[in-house]
Amino acid sequence: MKKSVLLGTIAAVGVMAGVASAGTLDDVKANGVLKCGVSTGLAGFAAPDANGRWEGFDVAVCRAVAAAVLGDGDAVQFVPLTTKVRFTALNSGEIDMLSRVTTWTFSRDVDLGLTFAGVNYYDGQGFMVRKDLGVASATELDGATICITTGTTTELNLADYFRANGMSYEPVPIETNAEAQQQYLAGACDVFTTDASALAATRATFESPDEHMVLPEIISKEPLGPVVREGDEPWGDIVRWTLNALITAEEKGVTMGNVAEMGAAAGPDPEINRLLGTEGGLGAMLGLEANWAANAIAVGGNYGELFEANVGEATPIGLSRGLNALWTQGGLIYTPPFR
């Protein structure tokens, strides 16, 4: 069908009649593929490998949702988006969900017509400087030139922080993280600021990481999470509870390795049974198969497994769980019960 539209338009750009849109869930099921907006490339969170297969922590969320809805973690069409076009792409219906290190803020949630379906990574904005600059704290950065990526909350946080502390700075606005990294290395700015996770990832790639340090101050709260369009609650529920399922799975010890076995028959723990669909019929309430969560977990494992595989300490990015540990282990990752 898409094909004939393409050729038809080459022939003549005509007026095309549209059919009234059904819910996103029906669209996704009808297309057989989930259109998921991701970053064009951010270490650990989203990037295509040499074979064009997308990998990363944000990508894993897309795959989990696709598996929950369509039963196949590869039934995803990844739409690489820059910060400038990400929200309009979502609002105009070009993508079904956005999983692109997007900070949950009041104005985005309320004013932009977005619904945040949860938080998959608690981040915060930090600063990186050269050690030979002799700076030990962000409060000593008065008058510094600072590389920032535009169109993000980073820019606004920075302005707030410097105003609150009565300091001045000279911004060097840059489009992408990779470019900012290069500018920083080339000495175009004294300070590079972005989310602390990205700072750690960036520093790890330097030829000599020891010459650089991340300052202790974290100046903002950056809860990053998947986003859907406002006004389609059933679809928002699916994304939200798929993420919650991944977290509950970690809490309950359901892993990629044992999910098939545990989901085969009801076990002793009733919440695991409800999660994996052997009891309760939660899937039907979402309009999905009974084993939706089992499918989602089977793609890349539970939340903890995804974290370790993509950004965890064993990866070159080397992030510790920190705030992103389960609430039972002193972190913020918490989910309402499956009941």
Place this chain on the structure above:
Amino acid sequence: MSQEPYVRTEMLEEQPAPLGQTGISKWMRENLFSSVSNSIISGLAILVVVFMLYEFLPWMLQPSWGAENLRQCYDDPNINGACWGIIRDRFNQLMFGFYPHAEQWRPLLAFALMLVAIAPVLFDKLPRKMMWFSAVYPFLGVWLLWGGSIWGPLMVLAGFVIGYVVNKVLANVAGNLIALIVAVLATLLWWLYGVGYVSEMLTGAMPVGIAEVDSDNFGGLMLSITIGVSGIALSLPLGIILALGRQSDMFIIKVLSVGFIEFIRGVPLITLLFVASVLLGFFLPPDVTFDLILRVIIMVTIFASAYMAEVIRGGLAALPTGQYEAADALGLDYWQSMRLIIMPQALKISIPGIVGTFIGLFKDTTLVSIIGLLDPVGLIVSIQGTADWNGVVWELFTFIALMFWVFTFSMSRYSMYLENKLKTTH
């Protein structure tokens, strides 16, 4: 007895020119050191070149082709510069984006056939019959790149046949103008309502085709060439029409052309690309998927055609009025005089400008990386997003610059060839 005058019976052997008048030394004396100021400039220029090579070559010549990731390059004591392993690792991606490996012969074939298709346009010594292939190529190329059933492109092509037949038949009955209007309408109706239905029916009856490849898989240099070549091929005719429209005596046509040109030229290309990627999504009905690459091609085309129109208008304005008057005096009608007298001369004058616009357009295709399309420049960000290659920059930019240079340089060489060939002044 007549006395024979002294006549030399054999020629003297040719002597080699004196040492100072041949070879490199003569060339250098004439071209580089012909005067004091010239010598100073040459000396400085040579110094700059040597300095740049001195700085750049050691960086470039590194035994790093086999590196699997950036860390290997950092750790290897033999490598103190470029980490070329990235190019080996991602060459395929930089060329074809995410185009399926098994199907990559298709873009290659499409590219080779494109060279065949443009050859008769570029070189007039080739047989004119090859033009038929050039006319069919756009459909063939689209089919090769996107794949799918063969019937779609064939049925679109059939629209031209329908228009032609309708025009021929009606011209005898109803007169030229009505025949033309009806033919255009019939073709449009066929494209809008007939093509989809008939091609689907034919596909059902006789499925002939190749695997469909979605636009999302397009990327790398292939994407740049697809957008660039389509833009170039479409913007020249559109530009000619706009230039003629701007010069026209007909008020409406003139106002429309001027309005279009001035509006499009007054807007940066990136704005148009944002409109294509973002705004059109709001205008179109929710269920219509209107290919992003196609939208970009349309925007790039209208952008380039506005510039092209002005370049060609320059050529038209440069022609002496006598040429227009002579054409009128010969009794040629408007289209004949344009086709036979005005355009060949005006286009010849405009060649440098036209090729300049082409080169600009081809390089401007890299702007699509800002709206998230993964052309070579867009791929840089993606490649840096992987743990293996995070931090690689100059190697990629050098390689991409080289790829673009090959294309733009051939374009500019061709334009020089064409100018020389068409030179009629002495």
